[in-house]
Amino acid sequence: MIAVRPPEYFPRLEYAALMGAVDRFVLADTFQYSRQSFQNRTKVRNPQGWQWVSIPLKGRQHGRPVCEVRIRQVEAWQKRHWKAFEYNYRPTPFFDFYEEAFAPLFTRRWTILADLTCATVELIHTLMDLPATLVRASTLAGPPDDLKSLIDQAGPTTLLAPAASAAFDAQAGTPLQVLHYEHPHYRQAFDGFEPGMTALDVLFNYGPEAASIIRQGIRIMNFDV
Numbered sequence: 491m492i493a494v495r496p497p498e499y500f501p502r503l504e505y506a507a508l509m510g511a512v513d514r515f516v517l518a519d520t521f522q523y524s525r526q527s528f529q530n531r532t533k534v535r536n537p538q539g540w541q542w543v544s545i546p547l548k549g550r551q552h553g554r555p556v557c558e559v560r561i562r563q564v565e566a567w568q569k570r571h572w573k574a575f576e577y578n579y580r581p582t583p584f585f586d587f588y589e590e591a592f593a594p595l596f597t598r599r600w601t602i603l604a605d606l607t608c609a610t611v612e613l614i615h616t617l618m619d620l621p622a623t624l625v626r627a628s629t630l631a632g633p634p635d636d637l638k639s640l641i642d643q644a645g646p647t648t649l650l651a652p653a654a655s656a657a658f659d660a661q662a663g664t665p666l667q668v669l670h671y672e673h674p675h676y677r678q679a680f681d682g683f684e685p686g687m688t689a690l691d692v693l694f695n696y697g698p699e700a701a702s703i704i705r706q707g708i709r710i711m712n713f714d715v
Contacts, residue, residue: 491511491512491513491514491647491648491649491650491667492512492513492514492515492516492641492644492647492648492649492650493508493509493511493512493514493515493516493622493649493650493651494515494516494518494627494637494640494641494649494651494659495508495515495516495517495518495652496517496518496519496521496523496524496527496529496556497517497518497519497529497556497604497607497608497610497611498527498528498529498532498607498610498611499528499529499530499531499532499543499544499545499606499607499610500532500543500610500614500688500689500690501528501532501610501611501614501688501689502528502532502533502686502687502688502689503671503673503674503687503689503692503704503707504652504669504671504673504707505528505611505689506614506615506618506620506689506701506704507669507671507704507705507707507708508622508650508652508669509611509614509615509620509621509622509624510618510620510621510622510701510704510705510708511622511650511669511705511708511710512622512650513621513622513623514622514623514625514644514647515615515622515623515624515625516625516626516627516640516644517604517608517611517624517625517626517627518556518627518637518640519555519556519557519604519607519608519626519627519628520555520556520557520627520628520633520634520635521555521556521627521635521636522552522553522554522555522556523551523552523553523554523555523556523559523603524552525552529556529603529607530544530545530547530559530603530607531543531544531545532687532688533684533686533687533688534574534575534578534579534687534688534691535578535579535678535679535680535684535687535691536574536577536578536680537578537680539682539684540684540686540687541574543571543574543575545561545567545603545606545607546561546562546564546567547559547560547561547562547603548560548561548562551603555628555635556603556604556607557602557603557604557626557628558602559602559603559604560601560602560603561600561601561602561603561606563601568596568597568600569596571596572593572596575592575690578679579679579690579691579694581679582679582694582695583694583695583696583697584693584694584695584696584697585694587697588617588693588694588697591613591616591617592613592690595609595610595613604626604628608626611624612624614689614690614693617693618689618693618700618701618704619701620701627640630643631643637659637661637662638661638662638663641662641663641664647664647665648664648665648666648667649662649664649665649666649667650666650667650668650669650710651666651667651668651669651713652668652669652671653668653669653670653671656668656713660713666712666713667710667711667712667713668710668711668712668713669708669709669710670709670710670711671707671708671709672706672707672709673685673686673707674703674704674706674707676692676695676696676703677695677696678691678695679694679695689704692704
């Protein structure tokens with residue numbers, strides 16, 4: 491079973507759930523960048539509820555392949571991101587445990603969006619010990635820049651797609667199953683509960699139990715036209 495999704499910046503629980511439910515996960519960094527998506531931003535839990543943490547991009551990037559989208563070198567943007575994570579998650583039980591693996595992402599100079607977002611996906615994949623083999627679409631022959639050509643290269647397989655994209659993904663012409671994700675409730679660092687946070691929110695609060703909590707929301711069903 492395979493899943494294909496553009497890389498997200500410190501992806502959400504549903505994204506991590508996909509990585510936990512397939513054999514191969516393709517980071518579709520050859521697909522077009524989409525504004526107002528999670529491709530260059532994520533949600534961080536804070537005392538007021540939540541906040542966006544967004545990667546600044548150069549202008550006129552919409553429609554370019556993610557692997558060609560360039561980051562705007564705004565002064566201290568990485569320091570601001572680090573402070574947002576550190577301030578809001580330092581009190582959690584496992585922030586210190588993962589800090590050594592997490593912190594270097596904020597000191598390296600990134601110029602291409604996909605290089606950074608793929609690194610954040612790979613980090614979550616590693617720290618949660620998720621089973622899927624990860625591959626970047628830009629490293630494949632061609633490289634394939636749409637779902638059908640990517641699936642054609644993958645050979646006989648079943649595609650697992652989020653419910654929101656299932657109708658579109660069915661056009662790839664391969665057997666399709668659908669991930670319906672019911673967001674689990676779990677303990678967060680502040681009062682109340684906010685869904686839709688980065689998967690790091692679970693990891694910093696639960697450590698090695700994070701992957702099992704994320705899996706609680708998985709329901710896989712056959713695609714119904």
